[in-house]
Amino acid sequence: MSQRTVHKTIDATGLLCPMPSVKTALAFEQMELGQILEVITDDPVSKRDLPAWAQNTGNELLEIKEEDKTIKIYLRKA
Amino acid sequence: MTEHGKNKGSVTIVLFSGDMDKAIAAFVIATAAASMGMSVNIFFTFWGLNAIKKEGGIIKGQNWMQKMMNIMNYGHAKKLALSKMNMLGMGPAMLKIMMSKKKVPSLHEFIQTAHAMRVKFYPCEMSMNVMGLKKEDFIDECQDVIGAVSYLSIAKESEVNLFI
Numbered sequence: 001m002s003q004r005t006v007h008k009t010i011d012a013t014g015l016l017c018p019m020p021s022v023k024t025a026l027a028f029e030q031m032e033l034g035q036i037l038e039v040i041t042d043d044p045v046s047k048r049d050l051p052a053w054a055q056n057t058g059n060e061l062l063e064i065k066e067e068d069k070t071i072k073i074y075l076r077k078a
Numbered sequence: 079m080t081e082h083g084k085n086k087g088s089v090t091i092v093l094f095s096g097d098m099d100k101a102i103a104a105f106v107i108a109t110a111a112a113s114m115g116m117s118v119n120i121f122f123t124f125w126g127l128n129a130i131k132k133e134g135g136i137i138k139g140q141n142w143m144q145k146m147m148n149i150m151n152y153g154h155a156k157k158l159a160l161s162k163m164n165m166l167g168m169g170p171a172m173l174k175i176m177m178s179k180k181k182v183p184s185l186h187e188f189i190q191t192a193h194a195m196r197v198k199f200y201p202c203e204m205s206m207n208v209m210g211l212k213k214e215d216f217i218d219e220c221q222d223v224i225g226a227v228s229y230l231s232i233a234k235e236s237e238v239n240l241f242i
Contacts, residue, residue: 016180
């Protein structure tokens with residue numbers, strides 16, 4: 001898992017709903033199919049909202065990592 | 079977002095209220111839905127038209143009653159009252175500070191984001207006529223001016239319909 005190539009990272013630290021999903025959607029617009037996006041957030045709701053976002057948009061949730069209060073969410077554009 | 083909008087569903091919101099708090103609620107839902115690839119339409123009617131008015135031009139309308147109403151009802155995205163605790167404008171000023179401390183976008187920023195995500199804004203023709211407002215009185219992000227029948231034809235194709 002640690003060998004994954006991240007094509008783009010967005011820092012949504014400090015942002016509240018709905019901005020992490022909005023920023024994720026806007027970032028995905030600029031990306032190619034199969035590329036991986038890393039979303040850095042400290043909003044616990046994102047742990048629920050971004051998987052729901054991925055499910056609804058047909059994209060793939062790869063992993064959610066938590067280090068202290070920092071949450072890193074990895075999504076693949078599908 | 080429209081590229082996969084066709085099969086991701088649709089949300090149609092009627093924004094009747096001209097209160098800042100209610101307009102923000104509408105735009106939170108609109109931008110979240112747009113992020114999910116849904117196609118989003120907002121129909122602005124009556125007091126809700128204030129959210130999409132351009133700044134400036136206090137005197138609008140053709141007759142004295144319309145002019146008086148538009149002076150008393152002056153507002154735009156950066157100048158709307160709260161539905162509660164308005165306190166002569168202190169409420170909105172404090173809420174703006176509280177929101178920016180939490181990095182929540184202002185209503186003006188929400189409108190820009192929604193437009194960038196292809197949320198469609200439709201002003202209501204009948205309210206505009208009653209109040210003596212013209213298409214030029216509204217921000218350029220607006221689509222066509224429409225009536226209730228056009229709104230309903232969009233609404234009946236939407237899975238989520240909200241009246242705020």
